[in-house]
Amino acid sequence: MTGAPVRRRGRPRREEAADTRDLILTAARKEFSEHGYEKTSVRGIAKAAGVDSALVHHYFGTKEQVFEAAIEVIFAPALNASKAVADAPPDDVGERLTRFFLGIWENPATRTPLLAIVRSALTNDTAAAVFRRLIASQLLRRIAGRIDLPDAELRAELAAAQLVGCAILRYVIKLEPLASADTEQVVARLAPVVHGHLTGA
Amino acid sequence: MTGAPVRRRGRPRREEAADTRDLILTAARKEFSEHGYEKTSVRGIAKAAGVDSALVHHYFGTKEQVFEAAIEVIFAPALNASKAVADAPPDDVGERLTRFFLGIWENPATRTPLLAIVRSALTNDTAAAVFRRLIASQLLRRIAGRIDLPDAELRAELAAAQLVGCAILRYVIKLEPLASADTEQVVARLAPVVHGHLTGA
Known part of the structure; x- marks a missing residue:
């Protein structure tokens, strides 16, 4: 799982990954809904989700x-x-x-x-x-x-x-x-x- | 007719104005068709028509x-x-x-x-x-x-x-x-x- 989020103590890895994925997806829905496809960037989604752009690419791939x-x-x-x-x-x-x-x-x-x-x-x-x-x-x-x-x-x-x-x-x-x-x-x-x-x- | 095109010798003023208006309108159709409303500017239309922006405003008003x-x-x-x-x-x-x-x-x-x-x-x-x-x-x-x-x-x-x-x-x-x-x-x-x-x- 190259590029996966760093695991923190006391939380099972799979659950944490699901949370991060949901967080990104919620931010993506919001960004695409507000700005449309062209004006939304992976960087903007990452910023709204409070994660690194690399994580967005890791979980979803391209824009x-x-x-x-x-x-x-x-x-x-x-x-x-x-x-x-x-x-x-x-x-x-x-x-x-x-x-x-x-x-x-x-x-x-x-x-x-x-x-x-x-x-x-x-x-x-x-x-x-x-x-x-x-x-x-x-x-x-x-x-x-x-x-x-x-x-x-x-x-x-x-x-x-x-x-x-x-x-x-x-x-x-x-x-x-x-x-x-x-x-x-x-x-x-x-x-x-x-x-x-x-x-x- | 403040801002009207400068009259050149040997052409009736009204005909010349109609020509300029058509020239601007043709450019406007092309610009709006190619770039859509948001990305088209009065300046871009003026440039495509080879006239000053003030003339576009003179003949048509706002964008x-x-x-x-x-x-x-x-x-x-x-x-x-x-x-x-x-x-x-x-x-x-x-x-x-x-x-x-x-x-x-x-x-x-x-x-x-x-x-x-x-x-x-x-x-x-x-x-x-x-x-x-x-x-x-x-x-x-x-x-x-x-x-x-x-x-x-x-x-x-x-x-x-x-x-x-x-x-x-x-x-x-x-x-x-x-x-x-x-x-x-x-x-x-x-x-x-x-x-x-x-x-x-």
């Missing part, structure tokens, strides 16, 4: 790899909930996914990091590749796996397109009247569209 | 105002075509708008400046405000004006959300299989959705 780990943590609730959506009764799939997706954006605690990730993915090719890898392979494929139709993956992506576009116009660009529309009104309009993409109904 | 003028030029074809879409027979509205929108993104000459504007709007609040003002007031309201249903503006925005989300996942994030899908296949899936938002059918 791209730290970003990927941070995104995985930020999207963990989304991935869990996407499982719940995928397990929903077929008739409820569109509405559940729509409600779940808007719920993440309505909550400022989840909106802020998500927005930073989305902005990073839209302005930086490396961040886009990480986003693509994680979202495509974990979130959309899981939903597509439940679609028993040709072009299941394309369908899942077009459903996602309706939701992502709504999030961008409503929460980022803040177009009116969409930005101030009642969530239930938006759900009522979008759920059938998402449902149609996913089920062909 | 925000130059940006607005540049966006208006970039979106001019979109605004003209949106008129054609709005004038389409009611049954064709969804498909015409979808084809027109994807057409702009399929063409690299129009995609590049559009992408720069969209990226700027997503990462900078001033750019978002300009984008909102122009798109909302000119493009979407024109389409909404043709919708004879309650919530016409909300409907136009949700139709736009489906298209914008598709552009982002297909052309910016490049999610597969959407990024490589045949345009006709995408049109076939999106046109009914856009049509449904706009017409309630």
Whole structure:
């Protein structure tokens, strides 16, 4: 374990390593959320975590790899909930996914990091590749796996397109009247569209 | 006309001013398209146009105002075509708008400046405000004006959300299989959705 943190007396090494890793990951989430991919550096993450840059590299590798780990943590609730959506009764799939997706954006605690990730993915090719890898392979494929139709993956992506576009116009660009529309009104309009993409109904 | 360009012999003043204005606007489009809103400066635009910064301020005002003028030029074809879409027979509205929108993104000459504007709007609040003002007031309201249903503006925005989300996942994030899908296949899936938002059918 070259480069591992110096072991202090009285603490088992493995537990200490896990603590350090968590500390770095928390700092990374915060730095990427506040400054986006381009303006965040491994040195800045190390400083925020109170550790040496070498430790960040030791546990995670490159900046791209730290970003990927941070995104995985930020999207963990989304991935869990996407499982719940995928397990929903077929008739409820569109509405559940729509409600779940808007719920993440309505909550400022989840909106802020998500927005930073989305902005990073839209302005930086490396961040886009990480986003693509994680979202495509974990979130959309899981939903597509439940679609028993040709072009299941394309369908899942077009459903996602309706939701992502709504999030961008409503929460980022803040177009009116969409930005101030009642969530239930938006759900009522979008759920059938998402449902149609996913089920062909 | 304080700060106006020095008049040279043998050219009418008004024509010369129009030339200078065009020169600055062309440079501004190029600078904003290449560097985005944040990294473009009035000084950079002036330099690219071969004029003094004071002249840029004289003709356009602040950086925000130059940006607005540049966006208006970039979106001019979109605004003209949106008129054609709005004038389409009611049954064709969804498909015409979808084809027109994807057409702009399929063409690299129009995609590049559009992408720069969209990226700027997503990462900078001033750019978002300009984008909102122009798109909302000119493009979407024109389409909404043709919708004879309650919530016409909300409907136009949700139709736009489906298209914008598709552009982002297909052309910016490049999610597969959407990024490589045949345009006709995408049109076939999106046109009914856009049509449904706009017409309630």
